[in-house]
Amino acid sequence: MKIVYVKDYDALSEAGASILLEHIKAKPSLTMGLATGGTPKGTYEKLINMSEQEKVSFEQVRTFNLDEYVGLSKEDPNSYHHYMKGMLFNHINIQSTHTFIPNGEAASIELECQDYEQRIKAEGGIDIQLLGIGNNGHIGFNEPGTDFSETTHMVELADATREANARYFNAKEDVPKQAITMGIASIMAAKEILLLISGKDKQHAFSTLIEGGIDQAFPASILKEHPRVTVIVDRDAAGQY
Numbered sequence: 001m002k003i004v005y006v007k008d009y010d011a012l013s014e015a016g017a018s019i020l021l022e023h024i025k026a027k028p029s030l031t032m033g034l035a036t037g038g039t040p041k042g043t044y045e046k047l048i049n050m051s052e053q054e055k056v057s058f059e060q061v062r063t064f065n066l067d068e069y070v071g072l073s074k075e076d077p078n079s080y081h082h083y084m085k086g087m088l089f090n091h092i093n094i095q096s097t098h099t100f101i102p103n104g105e106a107a108s109i110e111l112e113c114q115d116y117e118q119r120i121k122a123e124g125g126i127d128i129q130l131l132g133i134g135n136n137g138h139i140g141f142n143e144p145g146t147d148f149s150e151t152t153h154m155v156e157l158a159d160a161t162r163e164a165n166a167r168y169f170n171a172k173e174d175v176p177k178q179a180i181t182m183g184i185a186s187i188m189a190a191k192e193i194l195l196l197i198s199g200k201d202k203q204h205a206f207s208t209l210i211e212g213g214i215d216q217a218f219p220a221s222i223l224k225e226h227p228r229v230t231v232i233v234d235r236d237a238a239g240q241y
């Protein structure tokens with residue numbers, strides 16, 4: 001893992017966006033894996049501004065999102081479909097047929113998971129996967145204990161995750177109990193991975209990633225086995241490091 005230390009969230013967002021932009025310049029038909037949550041918001045904002053300034057087109061870019069809540073409609077303000085449109089897709093010239101997010105309202109969630117995995121393969125796999133990290137080490141919605149061999153599947157969300165995400169909902173009870181997520185094996189199949197870690201809340205997650213061994217109890221630890229991972233961490237999250 002290559003670790004890049006930056007001073008704050010703004011610098012982290014700029015560094016993240018620069019890496020993504022360089023990849024699109026090098027390969028205009030790039031397939032990007034995207035993440036939601038608070039952490040990548042700044043990266044998307046910078047990506048929109050930088051691509052405008054540098055006249056970089058998303059015309060041929062494909063995107064696959066990591067996850068989506070089960071049971072929320074695409075229009076629900078808390079769905080990741082809604083998040084992605086607001087944070088990125090509505091502001092760039094990406095084709096709507098090129099953006100993929102699991103459908104949390106599918107009649108058969110099992111079929112949806114299989115189809116999603118197939119679609120990633122049909123598009124040639126993910127060139128670069130953007131990731132955030134949960135306090136408990138989850139990536140996507142792969143909670144502690146998830147088998148590393150899992151591909152896209154449905155998960156029961158950990159209480160800690162529902163609590164952490166309750167800030168976006170009216171009440172914790174409104175946070176869905178299930179989600180569809182790309183599995184650890186789907187994430188590890190990406191050719192390159194970019195993990196963003198920001199804020200004091202993530203100090204423990206960062207130190208566990210650095211100090212701990214590879215363990216299903218801390219899903220992000222598997223990233224140590226991937227040959228091309230860049231971790232961008234700001235001073236708040238890096239703590240003593």
Ligand code: GLP
Pocket residue numbers: 035036037038039040066067131132133134135139140141161165
């Ligand atoms: C969410 C998402 C993850 C995200 C993580 C951290 O539950 N499913 O993809 O990385 O939690 O979110 P945040 O960046 O808001 O701390």
